[in-house]
Amino acid sequence: MTSQIRVGVLGARGRMGTEACQAVSAASDLSLVASLDVGDALAPDFDVLVDFTTPDAVMDTLRWCVSHGVHAVVGTSGFTTERLDEVRSLLASAPGVGIVVAPNFAVGAVLMMEFSARAARYFESVEVVEMHHPQKIDAPSGTALRTAQLIASARASAGLGPVPDATTEEMAGARGTDVEGIPVHSLRARGLVAHQEVLFGAAGETLTIRHDSFDRKSFMPGVLLAVRAVVTRPGLTVGLGPLLD
Numbered sequence: 439m440t441s442q443i444r445v446g447v448l449g450a451r452g453r454m455g456t457e458a459c460q461a462v463s464a465a466s467d468l469s470l471v472a473s474l475d476v477g478d479a480l481a482p483d484f485d486v487l488v489d490f491t492t493p494d495a496v497m498d499t500l501r502w503c504v505s506h507g508v509h510a511v512v513g514t515s516g517f518t519t520e521r522l523d524e525v526r527s528l529l530a531s532a533p534g535v536g537i538v539v540a541p542n543f544a545v546g547a548v549l550m551m552e553f554s555a556r557a558a559r560y561f562e563s564v565e566v567v568e569m570h571h572p573q574k575i576d577a578p579s580g581t582a583l584r585t586a587q588l589i590a591s592a593r594a595s596a597g598l599g600p601v602p603d604a605t606t607e608e609m610a611g612a613r614g615t616d617v618e619g620i621p622v623h624s625l626r627a628r629g630l631v632a633h634q635e636v637l638f639g640a641a642g643e644t645l646t647i648r649h650d651s652f653d654r655k656s657f658m659p660g661v662l663l664a665v666r667a668v669v670t671r672p673g674l675t676v677g678l679g680p681l682l683d
């Protein structure tokens with residue numbers, strides 16, 4: 439019999455942590471050995487730590503993981519390009535450790551990001567609109583951040599200049615925020631879970647790519663996929679794309 443992967447979940451009392459604990463417990467090849475939240479001490483008695491906490495807390499946790507040889511699957515948002523570089527530097531001192539940082543574990547959202555990156559070179563205009571539940575503490579969302587990074591990179595590779603659309607505002611914030619040159623808008627409303635539209639425009643046409651998560655269960659197959667993959671995947675993996683067939 440192959441041995442089980444021992445998993446700890448940090449942020450276990452939160453919306454995502456609760457779901458992750460249930461999903462790990464229900465998987466026959468995984469063993470939930472620690473459900474941790476604010477104030478709980480980390481102890482290196484698991485193979486993989488799953489983190490659904492806050493952008494403020496997550497980097498200290500990753501430092502701990504790297505120094506204790508524990509792999510990490512990170513769903514927590516806030517991973518700017520600079521922060522991803524910081525994770526790469528951390529991992530340089532621990533070549534056996536794997537970290538998966540996935541801005542969104544829903545397969546549909548991964549595809550939405552990939553399709554957006556593919557479309558980016560063909561449209562001069564682009565706007566990212568993310569919509570979330572009213573308790574979400576960060577804006578823009580990690581998914582919007584990653585989508586904008588991918589679009590900016592695809593535009594740069596294709597030799598497109600800056601998005602040419604007007605940015606003048608009579609009131610601050612009317613044109614959203616700027617992520618690597620891509621306008622990003624954040625909406626919060628009761629009734630929403632996690633949703634995003636990417637609107638592209640060219641002469642005479644638009645293309646809208648939209649994804650909706652109506653239930654946090656949509657994230658769980660991706661979380662389990664990442665937990666199983668990270669133990670044999672040293673270094674940094676960004677997004678679920680490289681783990682999908």
Ligand SMILES: NC(=O)C1=CN([C@@H]2O[C@H](COP(=O)(O)OP(=O)(O)OC[C@H]3O[C@@H](n4cnc5c(N)ncnc54)[C@H](OP(=O)(O)O)[C@@H]3O)[C@@H](O)[C@H]2O)C=CC1
Pocket residue numbers: 448449450451452453454455474475476477490491492493495512513514515516540541542543544576580657
């Ligand atoms: N990648 C993905 O697919 C998804 C990512 N997310 C991201 O996951 C993160 C969590 O989201 P969500 O579950 O909705 O948020 P919640 O606020 O519901 O949960 C966060 C949990 O983390 C705890 N926490 C905060 N700081 C620490 C700390 N220093 N150490 C240990 N635990 C801590 C909180 O405790 P307390 O409440 O007591 O402060 C809370 O229990 C966010 O960044 C969100 O954007 C969310 C959905 C999907």
Ligand SMILES: O=C(O)C1=N[C@H](C(=O)O)C[C@H](O)C1
Pocket residue numbers: 515541542543570571574578579580581582631632633
């Ligand atoms: O806080 C959330 O809910 C979500 N957070 C992630 C993000 O910031 O992109 C993923 C998903 O959008 C849900």
